[in-house]
Amino acid sequence: MDRSSSSFKWVSIFILFLAHFATKIIADDGPLPNGDFETPPSNGFPNEAIVGGPSEIPNWKSNGTVELVESGQKQGAMFLIVPQGRHAVRLGNDAEISQELKVEKGSIYSITFSAARTCAQLESLNISVPPASQTIDLQTLYNVQGWDPYAWAFEAEEDNVRLVFRNPGMEDDPTCGPIIDDIAIKKLFTADKPKDNAVVNGDFEEGPWMFKNTSLGVLLPTNLDEEASSLPGWIIESNRAVRYIDSNHFSVPESKRAIELLSGKEGIISQMVDTTPNKQYQLTFSLGHAGDKCKQPLAVMAFAGDQAQTIHYTPDSNSSFRNSNLNFTSKAERTRIAFYSVYYNTKN
Numbered sequence: 625m626d627r628s629s630s631s632f633k634w635v636s637i638f639i640l641f642l643a644h645f646a647t648k649i650i651a652d653d654g655p656l657p658n659g660d661f662e663t664p665p666s667n668g669f670p671n672e673a674i675v676g677g678p679s680e681i682p683n684w685k686s687n688g689t690v691e692l693v694e695s696g697q698k699q700g701a702m703f704l705i706v707p708q709g710r711h712a713v714r715l716g717n718d719a720e721i722s723q724e725l726k727v728e729k730g731s732i733y734s735i736t737f738s739a740a741r742t743c744a745q746l747e748s749l750n751i752s753v754p755p756a757s758q759t760i761d762l763q764t765l766y767n768v769q770g771w772d773p774y775a776w777a778f779e780a781e782e783d784n785v786r787l788v789f790r791n792p793g794m795e796d797d798p799t800c801g802p803i804i805d806d807i808a809i810k811k812l813f814t815a816d817k818p819k820d821n822a823v824v825n826g827d828f829e830e831g832p833w834m835f836k837n838t839s840l841g842v843l844l845p846t847n848l849d850e851e852a853s854s855l856p857g858w859i860i861e862s863n864r865a866v867r868y869i870d871s872n873h874f875s876v877p878e879s880k881r882a883i884e885l886l887s888g889k890e891g892i893i894s895q896m897v898d899t900t901p902n903k904q905y906q907l908t909f910s911l912g913h914a915g916d917k918c919k920q921p922l923a924v925m926a927f928a929g930d931q932a933q934t935i936h937y938t939p940d941s942n943s944s945f946r947n948s949n950l951n952f953t954s955k956a957e958r959t960r961i962a963f964y965s966v967y968y969n970t971k972n
Protein backbone atom coordinates (compact mmCIF):
# COMPACT_ATOMS: atom_id res chain seq x y z
CA MET A 625 0.00 0.00 0.00
CA ASP A 626 2.66 2.43 1.15
CA ARG A 627 5.03 1.37 -1.52
CA SER A 628 2.52 1.78 -4.34
CA SER A 629 1.37 5.20 -3.15
CA SER A 630 4.93 6.46 -2.93
CA SER A 631 5.75 5.20 -6.41
CA PHE A 632 2.52 6.79 -7.58
CA LYS A 633 3.77 10.06 -6.15
CA TRP A 634 7.03 9.69 -8.05
CA VAL A 635 5.15 8.96 -11.24
CA SER A 636 3.05 12.06 -10.84
CA ILE A 637 6.10 14.21 -10.15
CA PHE A 638 7.70 12.76 -13.22
CA ILE A 639 4.58 13.51 -15.29
CA LEU A 640 4.49 17.04 -13.94
CA PHE A 641 8.11 17.47 -14.90
CA LEU A 642 7.39 16.16 -18.39
CA ALA A 643 4.37 18.40 -18.76
CA HIS A 644 6.47 21.35 -17.67
CA PHE A 645 9.16 20.41 -20.13
CA ALA A 646 6.62 19.97 -22.92
CA THR A 647 5.05 23.40 -22.40
CA LYS A 648 8.52 24.94 -22.22
CA ILE A 649 9.55 23.94 -25.71
CA ILE A 650 6.35 25.14 -27.37
CA ALA A 651 6.48 28.78 -28.46
CA ASP A 652 5.36 30.94 -25.53
CA ASP A 653 3.05 33.88 -26.06
CA GLY A 654 5.20 36.93 -26.60
CA PRO A 655 8.26 37.98 -28.61
CA LEU A 656 10.00 35.30 -30.71
CA PRO A 657 13.66 34.54 -29.96
CA ASN A 658 15.49 37.58 -31.33
CA GLY A 659 12.15 38.81 -32.70
CA ASP A 660 13.38 42.37 -32.15
CA PHE A 661 16.73 41.75 -33.95
CA GLU A 662 18.65 43.22 -31.03
CA THR A 663 20.80 40.10 -30.41
CA PRO A 664 24.27 40.90 -31.77
CA PRO A 665 25.49 38.62 -34.59
CA SER A 666 28.67 36.65 -33.81
CA ASN A 667 30.76 39.12 -35.82
CA GLY A 668 28.90 42.15 -34.46
CA PHE A 669 26.29 44.41 -36.01
CA PRO A 670 27.23 45.53 -39.55
CA ASN A 671 28.47 49.02 -38.55
CA GLU A 672 30.78 47.62 -35.88
CA ALA A 673 31.75 44.39 -37.61
CA ILE A 674 35.44 43.61 -37.40
CA VAL A 675 35.27 40.93 -40.06
CA GLY A 676 33.70 41.84 -43.38
CA GLY A 677 30.86 40.05 -45.05
CA PRO A 678 27.22 39.83 -44.19
CA SER A 679 26.21 39.25 -40.56
CA GLU A 680 24.31 36.12 -39.64
CA ILE A 681 21.12 37.00 -37.83
CA PRO A 682 20.90 34.96 -34.62
CA ASN A 683 17.86 32.63 -34.42
CA TRP A 684 16.85 33.35 -38.04
CA LYS A 685 17.64 31.82 -41.42
CA SER A 686 17.87 34.16 -44.34
CA ASN A 687 17.99 33.91 -48.10
CA GLY A 688 18.70 36.77 -50.49
CA THR A 689 19.63 40.30 -49.50
CA VAL A 690 18.68 40.51 -45.84
CA GLU A 691 20.30 43.36 -43.94
CA LEU A 692 20.35 44.39 -40.32
CA VAL A 693 19.64 48.11 -40.25
CA GLU A 694 20.22 50.51 -37.40
CA SER A 695 18.21 53.51 -36.29
CA GLY A 696 19.84 56.71 -37.49
CA GLN A 697 21.14 54.92 -40.59
CA LYS A 698 20.58 56.85 -43.80
CA GLN A 699 19.60 55.66 -47.23
CA GLY A 700 20.22 58.45 -49.71
CA ALA A 701 18.67 61.49 -48.08
CA MET A 702 16.27 59.47 -45.98
CA PHE A 703 16.66 58.10 -42.48
CA LEU A 704 15.65 54.49 -42.25
CA ILE A 705 12.83 53.78 -39.87
CA VAL A 706 13.44 51.29 -37.10
CA PRO A 707 10.15 50.57 -35.37
CA GLN A 708 11.53 49.91 -31.89
CA GLY A 709 14.90 49.51 -30.24
CA ARG A 710 18.05 50.08 -32.29
CA HIS A 711 17.89 47.37 -34.94
CA ALA A 712 15.54 45.89 -37.50
CA VAL A 713 15.84 43.86 -40.68
CA ARG A 714 15.38 44.93 -44.29
CA LEU A 715 14.37 42.46 -46.97
CA GLY A 716 15.67 43.11 -50.48
CA ASN A 717 14.09 41.85 -53.70
CA ASP A 718 12.74 38.35 -53.24
CA ALA A 719 14.68 37.99 -49.96
CA GLU A 720 13.32 36.15 -46.96
CA ILE A 721 13.93 35.39 -43.31
CA SER A 722 12.47 32.47 -41.46
CA GLN A 723 12.39 30.85 -38.06
CA GLU A 724 11.25 27.42 -36.97
CA LEU A 725 8.50 27.35 -34.36
CA LYS A 726 7.28 24.59 -32.11
CA VAL A 727 3.52 24.85 -31.91
CA GLU A 728 0.52 22.68 -31.13
CA LYS A 729 -0.94 21.00 -34.17
CA GLY A 730 -4.54 22.10 -34.71
CA SER A 731 -4.24 25.33 -32.71
CA ILE A 732 -4.63 28.81 -34.13
CA TYR A 733 -1.76 31.25 -33.67
CA SER A 734 -1.46 34.92 -34.41
CA ILE A 735 1.81 36.56 -35.43
CA THR A 736 2.29 40.24 -34.60
CA PHE A 737 5.06 42.16 -36.36
CA SER A 738 5.97 45.77 -37.13
CA ALA A 739 6.71 46.85 -40.69
CA ALA A 740 7.87 50.00 -42.46
CA ARG A 741 8.53 50.95 -46.06
CA THR A 742 11.88 52.22 -47.27
CA CYS A 743 10.96 53.75 -50.63
CA ALA A 744 7.89 55.54 -51.86
CA GLN A 745 6.57 52.82 -54.11
CA LEU A 746 4.25 49.98 -53.26
CA GLU A 747 5.88 47.55 -50.91
CA SER A 748 4.41 44.37 -49.56
CA LEU A 749 5.31 41.42 -47.39
CA ASN A 750 4.40 37.82 -47.89
CA ILE A 751 4.05 36.19 -44.49
CA SER A 752 3.61 32.46 -44.46
CA VAL A 753 3.54 29.31 -42.43
CA PRO A 754 3.25 26.96 -45.39
CA PRO A 755 0.76 26.12 -46.73
CA ALA A 756 -0.95 29.22 -45.26
CA SER A 757 0.18 32.61 -46.53
CA GLN A 758 -0.93 36.18 -47.03
CA THR A 759 0.57 39.13 -48.84
CA ILE A 760 0.18 42.32 -46.83
CA ASP A 761 0.32 45.62 -48.62
CA LEU A 762 2.36 48.24 -46.74
CA GLN A 763 1.36 51.16 -48.90
CA THR A 764 -1.06 52.89 -46.56
CA LEU A 765 0.32 54.29 -43.34
CA TYR A 766 -2.09 54.86 -40.49
CA ASN A 767 0.06 57.13 -38.32
CA VAL A 768 2.93 59.61 -38.51
CA GLN A 769 5.61 57.33 -37.03
CA GLY A 770 6.26 55.74 -40.41
CA TRP A 771 5.55 52.14 -39.40
CA ASP A 772 2.61 50.04 -38.25
CA PRO A 773 2.21 46.83 -36.29
CA TYR A 774 0.25 44.09 -38.12
CA ALA A 775 -1.22 40.72 -37.19
CA TRP A 776 -1.77 37.58 -39.20
CA ALA A 777 -3.13 34.22 -38.03
CA PHE A 778 -2.60 30.63 -39.13
CA GLU A 779 -3.76 27.19 -38.10
CA ALA A 780 -0.86 24.88 -37.22
CA GLU A 781 -0.96 21.79 -39.42
CA GLU A 782 2.17 20.35 -37.80
CA ASP A 783 3.95 20.60 -34.46
CA ASN A 784 7.02 22.09 -36.14
CA VAL A 785 6.36 24.88 -38.57
CA ARG A 786 8.43 27.51 -40.34
CA LEU A 787 7.41 31.15 -40.21
CA VAL A 788 8.62 33.00 -43.31
CA PHE A 789 8.66 36.69 -44.16
CA ARG A 790 9.43 37.34 -47.81
CA ASN A 791 9.58 40.50 -49.88
CA PRO A 792 7.85 39.50 -53.13
CA GLY A 793 8.94 42.79 -54.75
CA MET A 794 11.30 43.24 -57.69
CA GLU A 795 12.33 46.88 -57.54
CA ASP A 796 14.97 48.50 -59.76
CA ASP A 797 16.60 49.85 -56.63
CA PRO A 798 17.66 46.75 -54.69
CA THR A 799 18.02 48.75 -51.48
CA CYS A 800 14.27 49.35 -51.45
CA GLY A 801 12.30 46.80 -49.49
CA PRO A 802 10.27 46.49 -46.33
CA ILE A 803 11.78 46.74 -42.85
CA ILE A 804 10.43 44.39 -40.19
CA ASP A 805 10.84 44.29 -36.43
CA ASP A 806 9.22 43.18 -33.15
CA ILE A 807 7.88 39.77 -34.11
CA ALA A 808 5.71 38.03 -31.52
CA ILE A 809 3.36 35.05 -31.38
CA LYS A 810 0.17 34.34 -29.45
CA LYS A 811 -1.93 31.20 -29.29
CA LEU A 812 -5.57 32.14 -29.74
CA PHE A 813 -8.59 30.77 -27.94
CA THR A 814 -12.20 31.20 -28.84
CA ALA A 815 -14.10 32.19 -25.76
CA ASP A 816 -17.21 30.19 -24.95
CA LYS A 817 -20.39 31.89 -26.04
CA PRO A 818 -22.18 33.48 -23.12
CA LYS A 819 -25.65 31.93 -22.63
CA ASP A 820 -27.62 35.03 -23.57
CA ASN A 821 -25.32 36.27 -26.34
CA ALA A 822 -25.03 34.82 -29.83
CA VAL A 823 -21.92 36.88 -30.64
CA VAL A 824 -18.49 35.25 -30.18
CA ASN A 825 -15.71 37.47 -28.79
CA GLY A 826 -18.08 40.44 -28.86
CA ASP A 827 -15.88 42.34 -26.39
CA PHE A 828 -12.81 41.73 -28.61
CA GLU A 829 -10.79 40.68 -25.56
CA GLU A 830 -9.27 37.74 -27.45
CA GLY A 831 -6.94 38.89 -30.18
CA PRO A 832 -3.32 39.19 -31.33
CA TRP A 833 -0.31 39.88 -29.13
CA MET A 834 0.16 43.55 -28.33
CA PHE A 835 3.36 45.06 -27.02
CA LYS A 836 2.52 46.93 -23.81
CA ASN A 837 4.56 49.94 -24.80
CA THR A 838 3.48 50.23 -28.44
CA SER A 839 0.94 52.99 -28.76
CA LEU A 840 -0.16 52.26 -32.33
CA GLY A 841 -2.51 49.32 -31.78
CA VAL A 842 -2.23 46.42 -34.25
CA LEU A 843 -3.60 46.53 -37.79
CA LEU A 844 -5.73 43.59 -38.84
CA PRO A 845 -5.55 43.26 -42.63
CA THR A 846 -8.29 41.67 -44.74
CA ASN A 847 -9.04 38.15 -43.59
CA LEU A 848 -11.96 36.16 -44.90
CA ASP A 849 -11.00 32.95 -43.15
CA GLU A 850 -13.27 32.62 -40.17
CA GLU A 851 -11.24 29.71 -38.77
CA ALA A 852 -7.84 31.39 -38.81
CA SER A 853 -8.57 34.93 -37.70
CA SER A 854 -6.39 37.08 -35.44
CA LEU A 855 -9.70 38.27 -34.01
CA PRO A 856 -11.44 35.00 -33.11
CA GLY A 857 -15.03 34.84 -34.35
CA TRP A 858 -14.67 37.83 -36.67
CA ILE A 859 -13.68 38.30 -40.28
CA ILE A 860 -12.21 41.45 -41.76
CA GLU A 861 -14.04 42.04 -45.03
CA SER A 862 -13.10 44.34 -47.90
CA ASN A 863 -9.64 45.51 -48.72
CA ARG A 864 -8.43 47.72 -45.87
CA ALA A 865 -7.28 47.08 -42.35
CA VAL A 866 -9.01 47.81 -39.07
CA ARG A 867 -7.06 48.56 -35.93
CA TYR A 868 -7.03 46.48 -32.76
CA ILE A 869 -6.57 48.89 -29.86
CA ASP A 870 -5.82 48.64 -26.15
CA SER A 871 -7.00 50.58 -23.13
CA ASN A 872 -3.42 51.62 -22.27
CA HIS A 873 -3.29 53.98 -25.22
CA PHE A 874 -6.90 54.52 -26.39
CA SER A 875 -10.27 54.96 -24.75
CA VAL A 876 -11.99 51.62 -24.82
CA PRO A 877 -15.65 51.37 -23.71
CA GLU A 878 -15.26 48.12 -21.77
CA SER A 879 -12.33 45.97 -20.56
CA LYS A 880 -9.01 46.23 -22.36
CA ARG A 881 -9.58 45.89 -26.11
CA ALA A 882 -11.69 47.35 -28.91
CA ILE A 883 -11.71 47.79 -32.69
CA GLU A 884 -11.13 51.10 -34.42
CA LEU A 885 -12.80 51.25 -37.83
CA LEU A 886 -10.16 53.39 -39.46
CA SER A 887 -10.70 52.72 -43.15
CA GLY A 888 -14.23 54.01 -43.75
CA LYS A 889 -16.34 51.70 -45.90
CA GLU A 890 -13.20 49.75 -46.84
CA GLY A 891 -12.80 48.35 -43.35
CA ILE A 892 -15.70 46.10 -42.44
CA ILE A 893 -15.75 43.65 -39.54
CA SER A 894 -18.42 40.97 -39.56
CA GLN A 895 -19.53 37.76 -37.93
CA MET A 896 -22.02 35.06 -38.81
CA VAL A 897 -23.97 34.43 -35.62
CA ASP A 898 -26.20 31.46 -34.85
CA THR A 899 -29.84 32.53 -34.75
CA THR A 900 -33.28 30.93 -34.58
CA PRO A 901 -35.40 31.81 -37.62
CA ASN A 902 -38.26 34.26 -36.98
CA LYS A 903 -37.02 35.17 -33.55
CA GLN A 904 -36.56 38.75 -32.46
CA TYR A 905 -33.06 39.83 -31.55
CA GLN A 906 -31.39 42.96 -30.32
CA LEU A 907 -27.85 43.77 -31.40
CA THR A 908 -26.26 45.99 -28.77
CA PHE A 909 -22.86 47.63 -28.99
CA SER A 910 -20.77 50.54 -27.69
CA LEU A 911 -19.62 53.28 -30.01
CA GLY A 912 -16.95 55.77 -28.98
CA HIS A 913 -14.18 58.09 -30.15
CA ALA A 914 -11.19 55.97 -29.01
CA GLY A 915 -9.55 59.11 -27.65
CA ASP A 916 -7.25 59.55 -30.61
CA LYS A 917 -8.31 63.05 -31.65
CA CYS A 918 -10.00 62.20 -34.95
CA LYS A 919 -12.14 64.97 -36.37
CA GLN A 920 -15.90 64.69 -35.97
CA PRO A 921 -18.40 63.61 -37.15
CA LEU A 922 -18.11 59.93 -36.26
CA ALA A 923 -20.73 57.35 -37.24
CA VAL A 924 -20.98 53.64 -37.88
CA MET A 925 -23.23 51.64 -40.14
CA ALA A 926 -24.45 48.57 -38.26
CA PHE A 927 -25.97 45.57 -40.04
CA ALA A 928 -27.94 42.63 -38.67
CA GLY A 929 -29.60 40.41 -41.24
CA ASP A 930 -31.67 42.66 -43.49
CA GLN A 931 -31.61 45.57 -41.04
CA ALA A 932 -29.10 48.39 -41.31
CA GLN A 933 -28.79 51.57 -39.37
CA THR A 934 -26.42 54.51 -39.20
CA ILE A 935 -25.56 55.50 -35.66
CA HIS A 936 -23.89 58.81 -34.99
CA TYR A 937 -21.54 59.32 -32.12
CA THR A 938 -22.24 62.60 -30.44
CA PRO A 939 -19.51 63.75 -28.14
CA ASP A 940 -20.60 63.86 -24.55
CA SER A 941 -18.31 65.38 -21.99
CA ASN A 942 -19.26 62.67 -19.48
CA SER A 943 -18.29 59.66 -21.52
CA SER A 944 -16.01 58.55 -24.33
CA PHE A 945 -18.66 56.22 -25.78
CA ARG A 946 -22.38 55.50 -25.96
CA ASN A 947 -24.42 52.33 -26.10
CA SER A 948 -26.54 51.66 -29.17
CA ASN A 949 -28.83 48.96 -30.42
CA LEU A 950 -30.48 47.58 -33.50
CA ASN A 951 -33.57 45.33 -33.41
CA PHE A 952 -34.09 42.66 -36.02
CA THR A 953 -35.97 39.46 -36.70
CA SER A 954 -33.74 36.64 -37.88
CA LYS A 955 -34.61 34.98 -41.17
CA ALA A 956 -32.25 32.03 -41.00
CA GLU A 957 -30.07 29.90 -38.74
CA ARG A 958 -27.10 32.14 -39.39
CA THR A 959 -27.30 35.92 -39.49
CA ARG A 960 -24.54 38.27 -40.57
CA ILE A 961 -23.78 41.17 -38.30
CA ALA A 962 -21.34 43.80 -39.55
CA PHE A 963 -19.96 47.26 -38.89
CA TYR A 964 -18.14 49.91 -40.87
CA SER A 965 -17.31 53.57 -40.41
CA VAL A 966 -19.57 55.89 -42.41
CA TYR A 967 -17.02 58.71 -42.66
CA TYR A 968 -13.37 58.90 -43.62
CA ASN A 969 -12.06 60.74 -40.59
CA THR A 970 -8.79 62.54 -40.41
CA LYS A 971 -6.57 63.97 -37.72
CA ASN A 972 -4.78 67.30 -37.57
Ligand SMILES: *[C@@H]1O[C@H](CO)[C@@H](O)[C@H](O)[C@H]1NC(C)=O
Nearest residue numbers: 685686687688717718719720
Ligand atom coordinates in the same frame (compact mmCIF):
# COMPACT_ATOMS: atom_id res chain seq x y z
C1 LIG B 1 16.95 30.88 -51.82
O1 LIG B 1 16.07 31.52 -52.74
C2 LIG B 1 16.26 31.09 -54.07
C3 LIG B 1 15.39 31.97 -54.95
O2 LIG B 1 14.10 32.14 -54.46
C4 LIG B 1 15.91 29.62 -54.18
O3 LIG B 1 16.09 29.18 -55.49
C5 LIG B 1 16.80 28.83 -53.22
O4 LIG B 1 16.43 27.48 -53.22
C6 LIG B 1 16.71 29.38 -51.82
N1 LIG B 1 17.70 28.74 -50.98
C7 LIG B 1 17.40 28.20 -49.81
C8 LIG B 1 18.53 27.63 -49.05
O5 LIG B 1 16.25 28.19 -49.37
Ligand SMILES: *[C@@H]1O[C@H](CO)[C@@H](O)[C@H](O)[C@H]1NC(C)=O
Nearest residue numbers: 750751752754757758759790
Ligand atom coordinates in the same frame (compact mmCIF):
# COMPACT_ATOMS: atom_id res chain seq x y z
C1 LIG C 1 3.60 33.76 -50.37
O1 LIG C 1 4.73 32.92 -50.39
C2 LIG C 1 4.41 31.55 -50.34
C3 LIG C 1 5.68 30.75 -50.07
O2 LIG C 1 6.79 31.31 -50.71
C4 LIG C 1 3.72 31.18 -51.65
O3 LIG C 1 3.42 29.82 -51.67
C5 LIG C 1 2.42 31.99 -51.70
O4 LIG C 1 1.78 31.76 -52.94
C6 LIG C 1 2.67 33.46 -51.52
N1 LIG C 1 1.38 34.02 -51.21
C7 LIG C 1 0.86 35.05 -51.85
C8 LIG C 1 -0.49 35.48 -51.42
O5 LIG C 1 1.47 35.63 -52.74
Ligand SMILES: *[C@@H]1O[C@H](CO)[C@@H](O)[C@H](O)[C@H]1NC(C)=O
Nearest residue numbers: 655660708709835836837838
Ligand atom coordinates in the same frame (compact mmCIF):
# COMPACT_ATOMS: atom_id res chain seq x y z
C1 LIG D 1 9.33 48.28 -25.08
O1 LIG D 1 9.47 47.09 -24.34
C2 LIG D 1 10.52 46.27 -24.78
C3 LIG D 1 10.45 44.94 -24.05
O2 LIG D 1 9.87 45.07 -22.78
C4 LIG D 1 11.84 47.01 -24.54
O3 LIG D 1 12.92 46.22 -24.97
C5 LIG D 1 11.81 48.31 -25.34
O4 LIG D 1 12.97 49.06 -25.10
C6 LIG D 1 10.60 49.13 -25.00
N1 LIG D 1 10.52 50.24 -25.90
C7 LIG D 1 10.21 51.47 -25.54
C8 LIG D 1 10.13 52.48 -26.62
O5 LIG D 1 9.99 51.76 -24.38
Ligand SMILES: *[C@@H]1O[C@H](CO)[C@@H](O)[C@H](O)[C@H]1NC(C)=O
Nearest residue numbers: 938939940941942943944946
Ligand atom coordinates in the same frame (compact mmCIF):
# COMPACT_ATOMS: atom_id res chain seq x y z
C1 LIG E 1 -23.22 64.72 -17.40
O1 LIG E 1 -23.32 64.39 -16.03
C2 LIG E 1 -24.02 65.36 -15.27
C3 LIG E 1 -23.96 64.97 -13.79
O2 LIG E 1 -24.15 63.58 -13.64
C4 LIG E 1 -25.49 65.46 -15.76
O3 LIG E 1 -26.20 66.44 -15.04
C5 LIG E 1 -25.46 65.84 -17.25
O4 LIG E 1 -26.78 65.84 -17.76
C6 LIG E 1 -24.60 64.86 -18.05
N1 LIG E 1 -24.46 65.34 -19.41
C7 LIG E 1 -24.76 64.60 -20.48
C8 LIG E 1 -24.58 65.27 -21.79
O5 LIG E 1 -25.18 63.45 -20.38
Ligand SMILES: *[C@@H]1O[C@H](CO)[C@@H](O)[C@H](O)[C@H]1NC(C)=O
Nearest residue numbers: 905906933948949950951952
Ligand atom coordinates in the same frame (compact mmCIF):
# COMPACT_ATOMS: atom_id res chain seq x y z
C1 LIG F 1 -35.21 47.84 -29.63
O1 LIG F 1 -36.11 47.26 -28.75
C2 LIG F 1 -35.93 47.66 -27.39
C3 LIG F 1 -36.87 46.84 -26.51
O2 LIG F 1 -38.10 46.67 -27.13
C4 LIG F 1 -36.16 49.16 -27.27
O3 LIG F 1 -35.95 49.58 -25.94
C5 LIG F 1 -35.18 49.87 -28.19
O4 LIG F 1 -35.41 51.27 -28.17
C6 LIG F 1 -35.29 49.35 -29.61
N1 LIG F 1 -34.22 49.93 -30.40
C7 LIG F 1 -34.42 50.69 -31.46
C8 LIG F 1 -33.18 51.22 -32.15
O5 LIG F 1 -35.51 50.92 -31.93
